[in-house]
Amino acid sequence: MRFSPVELARSANRLSKERRKAQMRRHLHPVRRIERVAPPPGRRVVAMTFDDGPCAGPARPGDGQGLTESLLKTLEQYGARGTFDIIGTTAFNYPDREGHLHTARWSGVKHDHYPEFGRDELAGAANQPGLVRQILDGGHELANHGYHHVAFGPSRFIYGSREFLPNLAAVIEDLKQLHQLIEHSFGYRLKLARPPHYIDHTADGYSAYHAYCAMGYLYLAASFDGGGWKPSCGDYRKDVENMVTPLARALAADPDSLNGQIIFQKDGYNMSKQSPVCDALPRQLELLKRYDYRVVTVSELLSLSPYTDLDPSHPVAEKIRQLERVGFVLAYMDNSFQPERLLTRGELAVMLLKPGLEEMKEVRAKLGTCRQNDNSPAFKDVPPQNPYAAAISRTAALGLIQARGELFYPDRTASWQEIKEAAIALCRLLKLSLPTPTVPSHERPVNRLAALEVLAPYLLAL
Ligand SMILES: [Zn+2]
Numbered sequence: 001m002r003f004s005p006v007e008l009a010r011s012a013n014r015l016s017k018e019r020r021k022a023q024m025r026r027h028l029h030p031v032r033r034i035e036r037v038a039p040p041p042g043r044r045v046v047a048m049t050f051d052d053g054p055c056a057g058p059a060r061p062g063d064g065q066g067l068t069e070s071l072l073k074t075l076e077q078y079g080a081r082g083t084f085d086i087i088g089t090t091a092f093n094y095p096d097r098e099g100h101l102h103t104a105r106w107s108g109v110k111h112d113h114y115p116e117f118g119r120d121e122l123a124g125a126a127n128q129p130g131l132v133r134q135i136l137d138g139g140h141e142l143a144n145h146g147y148h149h150v151a152f153g154p155s156r157f158i159y160g161s162r163e164f165l166p167n168l169a170a171v172i173e174d175l176k177q178l179h180q181l182i183e184h185s186f187g188y189r190l191k192l193a194r195p196p197h198y199i200d201h202t203a204d205g206y207s208a209y210h211a212y213c214a215m216g217y218l219y220l221a222a223s224f225d226g227g228g229w230k231p232s233c234g235d236y237r238k239d240v241e242n243m244v245t246p247l248a249r250a251l252a253a254d255p256d257s258l259n260g261q262i263i264f265q266k267d268g269y270n271m272s273k274q275s276p277v278c279d280a281l282p283r284q285l286e287l288l289k290r291y292d293y294r295v296v297t298v299s300e301l302l303s304l305s306p307y308t309d310l311d312p313s314h315p316v317a318e319k320i321r322q323l324e325r326v327g328f329v330l331a332y333m334d335n336s337f338q339p340e341r342l343l344t345r346g347e348l349a350v351m352l353l354k355p356g357l358e359e360m361k362e363v364r365a366k367l368g369t370c371r372q373n374d375n376s377p378a379f380k381d382v383p384p385q386n387p388y389a390a391a392i393s394r395t396a397a398l399g400l401i402q403a404r405g406e407l408f409y410p411d412r413t414a415s416w417q418e419i420k421e422a423a424i425a426l427c428r429l430l431k432l433s434l435p436t437p438t439v440p441s442h443e444r445p446v447n448r449l450a451a452l453e454v455l456a457p458y459l460l461a462l
Helices: 005-024 067-077 129-137 168-186 208-215 236-253 277-290 298-304 317-325 345-352 358-367 389-397 416-430 448-460
Strands: 044-051 083-086 141-144 218-220 262-266 293-296
Touching: 044 298, 067 129, 067 277, 083 129, 129 141, 129 168, 141 168, 141 298, 168 208, 208 218, 236 277, 262 277, 277 293, 293 298, 317 448, 345 389, 345 416, 345 448, 416 448
Parallel strands: 044 083, 044 262, 044 293, 083 141
Antiparallel strands: none
């Protein structure tokens, strides 16, 4: 059988995506990728994100109303709250030339220009602070989409002609610029972020997750495409229709299907320099209303249901939420909780560390940075590239988990005896007056939820 180069590239891409996904499911990480969450029971909620604004460019050609204002008006009309994934400005992304309309390079060959080439002053928080104020006054949420909307790293295919930021430090600098602008001008602290064009890797071998770890952000993804970015099919009314039909079909097939999902929308023009979103949005919201959905910000969605696979009404869920709120790292990078998964000693090390301590800052930084330059690993079986290396050496040094001489056995499942010893050691270390936990006497391995149920009172007391 022979394959064309395109087919080969596609299948290589698919394989590497699958590998990445599998890896994300295995790593406890302070930066979770929020794509969707487990349906909150007893109600229907959905979130919507609006990328690339704010935008003062006309909602429709010749229209007096700006795009962001039009979206805000519609959201208000339906009592809906959006998450606006804003940029700072693309005004510095020159010299450049305009690309072909209806392609990914429509707004520029080397860079993106929002809302369009040569009209950069009409978009972005740095140019349109009044629109940012209106977004916040409407009760909506903001997310960091990069000050300059420059890709975090190279892209081989669709965005091959694009310039990208030189390294991780430059990515963090770009994020900080927007973060500080929003904090200083509006007293608003950004907590969520999405990389331009979802290009995650940096040129120096790091990723968006490292940058977001440094910023204390969660990774904002989406699970349902609102479709407003696509090139026009040549008929504007059909473009609008094409944004409404998939939603109508999904809801007709299963009215609960959108519960806990995040819908991707644009606060900018599509590849044909039009904004069908302003005519599709009222119809999408009308549909959601008909099916009894509440449209909330992503943060509100997360407060109702934080993970993809944990029923928020589970008796332990509230404790887990409290721990997460104060910064404990309890879930995997793909935002799964995997309550039934057996707990390893390496994971126990990560889960035991109290945030806020000086040491924890270092550990969190290292957790987010798999590439470490520590040449003297504490244990023979924990190489520096083990993502939990820093947490392991710290918990072992504090006597929270016992090592066996030069070996830690990070992948071995934890026993009930070890959970009990960790709780006792925590009490001793931090002078907590809590009773010793009662744990089952059998030696069967412990799952994550059961372990947290026992450890939560000790961790919450820290
Ligand atoms: Zn974007």
